Amino acid sequence: MIRIDSVTKRYPDGTVAVDRLSLDIPDRSITVLVGPSGCGKTTTLRMINRMVEPSVGAILIDGVDSRQQSVNTLRRGMGYVIQNAGLFQHRTIVDNIATVPRMLGWSKDKARARARELMERVGLDASFAKRYPYQLSGGQQQRVGVARALAADPPVLLMDEPFSAVDPVVRKGLQDELLRIQAELGKTIVFVTHDIDEAVKLGTMVAVLRTGGRLAQFAPPAELLSDPADAFVEDFLGADRGIRRLSFFSSAGLDLLTAPVVAIDATAEQIAARGTTEAPYALVTGLDGRPLGWSEPDRLTAGQIDVGRLLPCGRPFVAGQDSLRAALDCAVLSPTGWAVAVDDEGRAAGVVSQASIAEAIRGAHAEGREEPRSTGAGVQKVIR
Amino acid sequence: MNVLNFVSAFFSDSAHWHGYDGIPTRLWEHVQYSLEALALAAAIGLPVGLVTGHYGRGGNVLSLVATAARALPTFGLLVVATIVLGFGMLPVMIPLVILAVPPILVTTYEAVRSVDPSPVDAARGMGMRETDVLLRVELPVALPLIFGGLRSAAIQIVSTATIAAYVSLGGLGRYIVDGLYQHDYEKVVGGAALVAGLALVTLALFWAATKAAVSPGVRRSN
Numbered sequence: 006m007i008r009i010d011s012v013t014k015r016y017p018d019g020t021v022a023v024d025r026l027s028l029d030i031p032d033r034s035i036t037v038l039v040g041p042s043g044c045g046k047t048t049t050l051r052m053i054n055r056m057v058e059p060s061v062g063a064i065l066i067d068g069v070d071s072r073q074q075s076v077n078t079l080r081r082g083m084g085y086v087i088q089n090a091g092l093f094q095h096r097t098i099v100d101n102i103a104t105v106p107r108m109l110g111w112s113k114d115k116a117r118a119r120a121r122e123l124m125e126r127v128g129l130d131a132s133f134a135k136r137y138p139y140q141l142s143g144g145q146q147q148r149v150g151v152a153r154a155l156a157a158d159p160p161v162l163l164m165d166e167p168f169s170a171v172d173p174v175v176r177k178g179l180q181d182e183l184l185r186i187q188a189e190l191g192k193t194i195v196f197v198t199h200d201i202d203e204a205v206k207l208g209t210m211v212a213v214l215r216t217g218g219r220l221a222q223f224a225p226p227a228e229l230l231s232d233p234a235d236a237f238v239e240d241f242l243g244a245d246r247g248i249r250r251l252s253f254f255s256s257a258g259l260d261l262l263t264a265p266v267v268a269i270d271a272t273a274e275q276i277a278a279r280g281t282t283e284a285p286y287a288l289v290t291g292l293d294g295r296p297l298g299w300s301e302p303d304r305l306t307a308g309q310i311d312v313g314r315l316l317p318c319g320r321p322f323v324a325g326q327d328s329l330r331a332a333l334d335c336a337v338l339s340p341t342g343w344a345v346a347v348d349d350e351g352r353a354a355g356v357v358s359q360a361s362i363a364e365a366i367r368g369a370h371a372e373g374r375e376e377p378r379s380t381g382a383g384v385q386k387v388i389r
Numbered sequence: 390m391n392v393l394n395f396v397s398a399f400f401s402d403s404a405h406w407h408g409y410d411g412i413p414t415r416l417w418e419h420v421q422y423s424l425e426a427l428a429l430a431a432a433i434g435l436p437v438g439l440v441t442g443h444y445g446r447g448g449n450v451l452s453l454v455a456t457a458a459r460a461l462p463t464f465g466l467l468v469v470a471t472i473v474l475g476f477g478m479l480p481v482m483i484p485l486v487i488l489a490v491p492p493i494l495v496t497t498y499e500a501v502r503s504v505d506p507s508p509v510d511a512a513r514g515m516g517m518r519e520t521d522v523l524l525r526v527e528l529p530v531a532l533p534l535i536f537g538g539l540r541s542a543a544i545q546i547v548s549t550a551t552i553a554a555y556v557s558l559g560g561l562g563r564y565i566v567d568g569l570y571q572h573d574y575e576k577v578v579g580g581a582a583l584v585a586g587l588a589l590v591t592l593a594l595f596w597a598a599t600k601a602a603v604s605p606g607v608r609r610s611n
């Protein structure tokens with residue numbers, strides 16, 4: 006465990022970047038440092054690998070003061086990823102990734118074999134191996150940066166706004182990849198960002214820092230969203246924290262109605278029976294069970310259902326897997342105001358109204374049953 | 390008679406191709422002086438430029454020294470050095486080296502200082518030793534500029550090494566000095582053409598060396 010023990014950093018010009026900060030960073034999880042610009046996130050991160058030395062206080066690694074070992078030994082046990090990747094432009098991609106293993110004295114062949122293995126792990130095509138950094142996009146360079154940091158299999162990974170220079174789509178891909186890697190490798194990751202959404206998505210624990218380098222709150226993201234410690238944290242979380250918090254509630258408890266679902270080959274009696282349910286619309290499914298669209302029940306004629314005239318049903322949510330946020334999103338976007346739930350295979354599992362989603366939200370809030378996150382595993386399922 | 394006629398007359402006279410005053414001998418002497426001066430200047434300029442550039446300190450002192458060195462008249466230095474030290478190689482090397490150190494020193498310093506700081510930060514963060522940061526991260530990227538500094542120093546040395554002839558040494562300056570003294574303009578022009586040719590060859594060599602030594606990942610614009 007990394008323990009930051011009442012650490013203060015005062016730069017020579019008198020700026021206090023970090024002020025009596027104490028944090029216990031749990032092993033094998035992602036701890037996110039988040040806060041407005043200049044609040045001391047980078048300084049805190051860099052004190053962990055001693056790129057910056059604390060003025061007061063100590064940083065303990067598994068109970069031992071980090072100043073006990075030599076600076077380079079310490080750093081070689083911690084991967085370090087920075088904003089623009091910081092690749093060595095004169096080295097090929099494999100050789101960039103092989104840097105630390107080579108420093109540790111591995112043979113060239115062994116280091117390169119390891120580098121190729123990591124390229125695969127971070128989702129880089131093997132054909133990039135012999136390229137130079139300038140021949141890669143920003144997102145690809147960032148993957149190389151992550152692979153380089155992982156090369157010697159350090160237990161700790163320090164990441165300073167690694168994804169902030171890429172566009173939102175690529176960033177989402179990189180975040181998902183990081184969660185996957187973390188779940189597979191169980192690294193202790195300290196991740197700096199100024200983006201609260203990124204913090205909520207990635208963090209097992211989130212430390213919110215305020216200007217002046219003081220800790221405002223240290224909590225799991227769901228707790229941050231439900232119980233912000235003060236006005237500053239609440240403000241920093243933004244106006245839609247209520248909606249975002251729904252990401253942490255599972256849709257498993259929703260009451261799905263199956264009655265309004267009719268197959269495209271339904272008989273006249275089956276259609277007639279649908280007209281009597283509480284739903285004003287019927288959901289028509291194909292022979293494979295996938296949703297095709299909505300229709301008013303009295304417009305349906307057995308054997309003559311015209312798929313082209315159905316109202317679109319939009320993107321459904323996966324029952325039990327997606328969060329209440331995803332379910333609510335589907336209902337809000339649906340032309341009928343009803344959300345379509347599907348199973349793992351995409352077959353219609355039922356429909357649910359905005360009203361009953363609202364009911365479920367009230368219930369969930371009352372019970373406060375957010376899904377806890379221990380390691381990164383399974384997080385993607387809930388957050389959609 | 391024009392210059393080209395002088396040149397062709399000089400080079401077609403077979404007497405100019407043999408003996409201690411022949412073209413091969415003088416050319417070789419000139420190359421030796423130049424290499425020696427360049428090696429000495431690089432031995433001073435490169436390490437100082439690399440280290441000051443790496444730590445980003447001493448830039449002001451460097452440019453002051455460089456400007457001062459540039460202001461010294463080469464020929465005057467030669468005369469003074471010869472009066473003080475007597476005839477020989479050393480009084481010739483002093484002005485040549487003083488001429489060549491500033492471009493090497495200043496460009497090396499600037500080249501290292503202008504290396505993108507983020508790979509350097511990444512290198513330190515992964516626990517690279519400071520000498521390796523300089524030699525394996527900064528130097529390879531700074532190399533094109535450093536070669537540029539060496540190249541201008543080399544060109545200046547090649548054209549200025551003619552001064553050796555004023556203090557009774559050899560080199561291509563012999564033809565110019567002797568030619569002027571003997572009113573043999575064919576010799577003067579021929580000597581000058583050889584110096585110019587050698588400068589061109591130097592340029593070509595540096596172009597090839599840069600191409601061979603700089604990684605294809607380092608783009609020229611840097």
Ligand SMILES: Nc1ncnc2c1ncn2[C@@H]1O[C@H](COP(=O)(O)OP(=O)(O)OP(=O)(O)O)[C@@H](O)[C@H]1O
Pocket residue numbers: 016017018020021022041042043044045046047048049199
């Ligand atoms: N080397 C330094 N010397 C003096 N002051 C510094 C130095 N580095 C950072 N600071 C100051 O310390 C404070 C915290 O800086 P830091 O880089 O840790 O912030 P940050 O939270 O990472 O900000 P950002 O989100 O903009 O990256 C800032 O006020 C900054 O100006």
Ligand SMILES: [Mg+2]
Pocket residue numbers: 046047048
């Ligand atoms: Mg920062």
